[in-house]
Amino acid sequence: MQRAEAEAWRARVRGCLLGGAIGDALGGPVEFEDSRSILAKHPELVRTFVDGGPGRPPGTITDDTQMTLFTAEGLIRAGVRTDRGLGFTVAVVQHAYDRWLDTQTLPGPSGERDGWLQREQWLYARRAPGNTCLNALTEARKGGDRIPQFGAAAVNDSKGCGGVMRVAPFGLLPAVYPTEWVFDAAADAAGYTHGHPTGKLAAGTLAVIIHELCAGAGLDEALTRAISVLVQHDGHDETSAALTFARHLAATAPANPVTVERLGGGWIAEEALAIAVYAALAYPEPGQFLDAVALAVTHSGDSDSTGAICGNLLGTLHGETALPAELVFTVEGRPVILQLADDFALEFTQRDRLHGDWGPYTEWTTRYPGW
Template sequence: MSATSGAVWGRAEQQDFRSRVRGTLLGAALGDALGAPVDRLDLAAIREAHGAEGLTDLAPAHGRRGAVTHLTQLTLFSVDGLIRAQVRRDAGAWHPPTDLHRAYLRWAATQRDWGPDERRAEDGWLAREEWLYARRDPARSLLLGLGDDIMGTPEAPKNPAERGPEAAARSAPFGLLVGWEPQLVVQLAVECAAQTHGHPTACLSAGAYAVIVHALARGDALDGAVQKALALLSARPGHQPVSDALQRALGAVRQGMPAPARVEELAGEGTAEGLLAVAVYCTLVGEDVRHGLCLAVNQSGPSGAAGALTGGLLGALHGETALPPGWIAELEGRPTLLALADDFAMEMTQGPALHGPAGSAPGWLARYPRGA
């Protein structure tokens, strides 16, 4: 069913889709929040701080339990940009990478400004959420890539040597475009990754992650979703490191009981393809969401990104009701996450009723203006 064509969705379909959208966004944020206190600590230091089993519960970071980082902030702006792209399509302005770039520039403003500029109505509601105006250790590549108005593209990327996982970790929302063809999901994620992370493995890892989420959100099992990603990657130059990482993740499942050493081996140097492999592996072998997330973050690399990537997959696979309620209760920004998730689900299933030829809802266009 095409979510962009105005096709009619049944009520059960809408409810399932909304649960997976909520699950994906909340799951990614929970993984980010779980990993934030131990990000880039080595495993010995994690165990010294949290016990022999490592981190098994939310712990304080940035002054509170359940705090999220720039990874969640940017994921929210990915969703905002996708909704704005759909709204702007009515006016004949249809170039989603540009709308995502504008959204990421709104995020960049939150890292510079003291608080929202109430005079700028064209920024929409998300940019007026005061809690987002907090620096949460953003990677230098993000600040450089979004430090001016020039948009990186696959042909002329920003930070062409950057292989980190941050672009992939903001790409789950692209996978929630369930009405799009998978190859278009890959392409959009790749184009948006190039705005900050120009190395081919970083861009293709973002594309692979987005299309795995896409398959899960459509109801596929994770094994099948990874196989779809591998098939789509095979046609793209420079895919081999990403394809190899995914194959290693699948192979690791057959190598005995899950263990931090296996996660660290998959993570490697903490690059995008290594963290993608960690997310796939931890989702496959996790006994439940809590176990999968704890397995992902108890390692010596970028624990926040590993948790966010894993949480996005687990949430897309199982929906929101599988997530640990005690953790959700403490999650920073939960009302914003839920409002944005529900807005995205409504836009993708009922967009024509909100801003179609038959009329528009003024309140919706105030939340998601057609302007910049």
Template sequence: MRRPIDELPEHRSRVRGCLLGGALGDALGAPVEFDSLGEIRRRYGPAGLTEPAPDRFGRVGLITDDTQMTLFTVEGLIRGDDATAVQRAYLRWLDTQQHPSPPPADGGFRTGRLREQGWLYSRRAPGNACLSGLRHREAVAPARFGEPGPVNPGSKGCGTVMRSAPFGLRARSARHAFELAAECAQITHGHPTGYLAAGAFAAVVHYLTEAGTPEAGTPEREEPLARAVRRAMDLLSAYPSHKETTEALRAAVSLAAEGAPSPERVESLGGAWIAEEALAIAVYCALVNPGPHDVRQALLLAVNHSGDSDSTGAVCGNLLGALHGEAALPRDWLAHLEGRDAITGLADDFAAQSADGHEATDGWLMKYPED
């Protein structure tokens, strides 16, 4: 979607917020991803994790495959804005998981700036379905909505959701964001719930980028995030096999209205290893901490549980970053974030490409060459 040039600063802030917020949540949750809530409390105290913690090697702020794949989603959309371009980008990510460092330049041939980032060549517990799905390599036609996809047809892991925020940041409409995210999710995961949850997440992100313009008939006091979730659920309901994702989101919305949030309430929504649970937990944590000054608390709630903490942290950060923009993110946490400058640069390029008058200069094509 092309935007007037005078809208670019606000849009750029939201894109930065979404990508950096997701990376913050991812890095915050990574050290406790495989720990139970009891183990987290024994290690960090009764309140659990209260700030970014070092991993077992003493490093703070390292991102995981969640952010890695999200960045390659952005790169794919910059290059082609379709499923083929995104699949090629994911194959470049797969190379980062199979080699120790970027490939050398060969006769001036370039694979793009992102694949040349050495910090991305770290294997941080990538999902099995993501790896096995990409090893098919050949392009596949997506299934009709509601039917199993051709790759890993029984898999609905959260690897579909955790990488899908970028589809909502520049789509022509919420439906376009939904359907492109769902199609690209089928590159690795074929279960309908897996790809429909990805579509619903992308739609929420898209609606958040329009948060300043509520539709007619909106309840006066409805928060922008609650409105975006409601509208995404309305859209989701039109697709076959939506029931699991719809029920998970309804549970999150209902739980958010019931009282004070807690890790135990988070865990009542599941473990987040599967797509609809990861989405529901992230939505719940954002709904109970919806303001621009609540981001820190939302991310802490999103990672202090016995499940896939980095993925729920990432998705929650994507949501609140897209809603409030970069300025709402904790500055002290950003200071330690791995790849911060590269993520910011990629976000700015993604935002700039959507502005009227953008041209693909020689410098641009060096960063994003044609496949």
């Protein structure tokens, strides 16, 4: 990349990860409330961080951001792995999810894992993690304390949103990674926990939208491109129909929670993606980020996931400077989120200066082991 292009892309990477965390933290405290109850307390929609109960002060992120961070770390480690001449191996991301599972089952770092992210104590907090993710990864361990072999798909028929809500980092990969490959890789990563075709195809579609946004496309153009890739896959009907309806509502219906709930509750993959896309299309301008994520979380459904995905989309589209300062300032884990975003950008733009001739013996590859 040229310098200006690399700077713009880095701003999108930071905007995506931090924007997703903001949407997640906005939606987390209202995830299990109905829209009437939410609107009674927040008549202007949920526009500020609110208390989520014991141990969850305003600005607290959930499992959505946790898993997204481990996705990003896994992709960095997959990049490092290419030093071995093995190519870019998506299964390394399943290893990252195995480390995330430790954060949900152990009180703190065990000292038996490598890399730096799993040593962050604040990530060892259960924030209503999805049962499908927990069960699929536990089953992949085959009774042990870690997954013995990475890359196998989950054996279930779930299309819950736990696959799509974490795959945004796949879309952030530079343009050298072809669009169709990005789709398939994100779908495979979702398939490590969610076996239904819709759960995987919705994830692939989100990744392509973000990939196109990183290339400079507008939101509507990126959505068109993503749908054109989606419809080439068997079983696309649920996802393509949901996105077509979201686009229709954004053009014809008022931007309010009633319209959001016409798209469903967001508990399943295609609905979560459609709600996030609808909210982003309803408020696509840089100064409307908060309007969009507030709309995305104010409904009787999976508010943290729809908020996180919407934040991923608009954070990518506009870059980090479009994010509301008062939310950036107080969202949980900001230093780690931004450090990981910057490391992601470094790995995929300046890896030759980080890996060098020393291969696995550098400080960088101690931080990000290639497996």
